[in-house]
Amino acid sequence: MESTMIYMDNAATTMHKPKEVIDAVVAAMSSMGNAGRGVNEASLSASRLIYDTREKLCRLFGAEDPRQIVFTANSTESLNIAIKGILNPGDHVIATMLEHNSVLRPLYEMEKKGIRLTIVKSNPEGTLDLADIENAIAPDTKMIVCTNGSNLTGNYIDPEPIGTLAREKGIVFVVDASQTAGVFPIDVQKMKIDVLCFTGHKGMLGPQGTGGMYVRKGLSVRPLLSGGSGVQTYSKTHPTEMPTALEAGTLNGHGIAGLHAAVEYLEKTGVDTIRAREQDLMWRFYEGVKEIPGVKVYGDFSTKNRCAIVTLNIGDYDSSEVSDELLTEYGISTRSGGHCAPLMHEALGTVEQGAVRFSFSHYNTEEEVDTAIRAIRELAEE
């Protein structure tokens, strides 16, 4: 099965990684010391590589200073740091129905600690109206959290208008770029993003366990963790200087070596080239399935600019059954059921049925897409 598997679950994680990424991790595992913990060459080589990765990410995201790039394990950790480290009881926060549980659950937790939460509604096709966000702003609004791309529908949300609005009102703007980093152009300064949360293992093509966040210079974030930092050993408190302030404990140096190679691959191949290829495959699939009787596709396909995700259902079939048939009969890997985005399912009316998500990588082929279209056609006819 493995050799012939057609992998279309790239929004969960990109399984096919560039060879350079794998080689970099392997090389790091036989040469890398603990960054910032010594002046031996092994430690220094880790420190240098990690710093160089900060610089690359700083460039990729248009940040003002590499020291404002913090490494975490994934978007979830970054979002938790942002939400729990910036908000205080009494603050008002605005989020949207498009958000993932990695945003919603920390917010619900903070709600119990006394923050006030407004969730802006989604249109039936999974889009947002800027006016709804604007109308939700109150004098005590401290933060707006919004995804850059829905993991369920693939709808792309342009951060710039929201960022402009937030900046005008002095509101912290946090963006969840889990689905977009590495695939869509992100410029935190131009888009007026205060905190950008990203993961390394999806569109960035790096290893799982890598990720990070950009924090605008001057914005103070309470750390979730304190501990070893390689600096200020005799101080009873964790250092406050960035990026160390938000990086307690040994970093995932081996993973970051892979992320370093992954960003080099993105630079070399071009984010725009990768996105164009993914979108071509996504549109080919969409055009192939949208007219099939009984197939319902979710999301906004009126714009070309969207993540390479097509989510659908066939008739009243349980999405898990469809996904299972796709795997066992056609060797196609998809995701079904709920997608950690409960409010988005509510908006789409798919809480009970779930949905089958096809998510594409630039490594997928036209042939694979055509097999998937044929599979959906055959399943819909049954």
Place this chain on the structure above:
Amino acid sequence: MRKKELKLVVTFHTTADAMAMEKFCKEQETPGRIIPVPREISAGCGLAWCAPLEDREKIAAVMKETGIEEEAMHECMV
């Protein structure tokens, strides 16, 4: 042990600052190297930049230009 000399030793708040320092100094061909912070200096980050004394102004200029903040600048026997 080799004989110690009086050197300029710059200490930093974070490892990232020390790495930035090494990188910029290499790029600008400003002499110096990363050393472990000598015992007589109390410092945050365990890495320091060690350079000839006479390059003090040059180094201060590099740091100003690149926005690297030192924790302290020392002159000590290294």
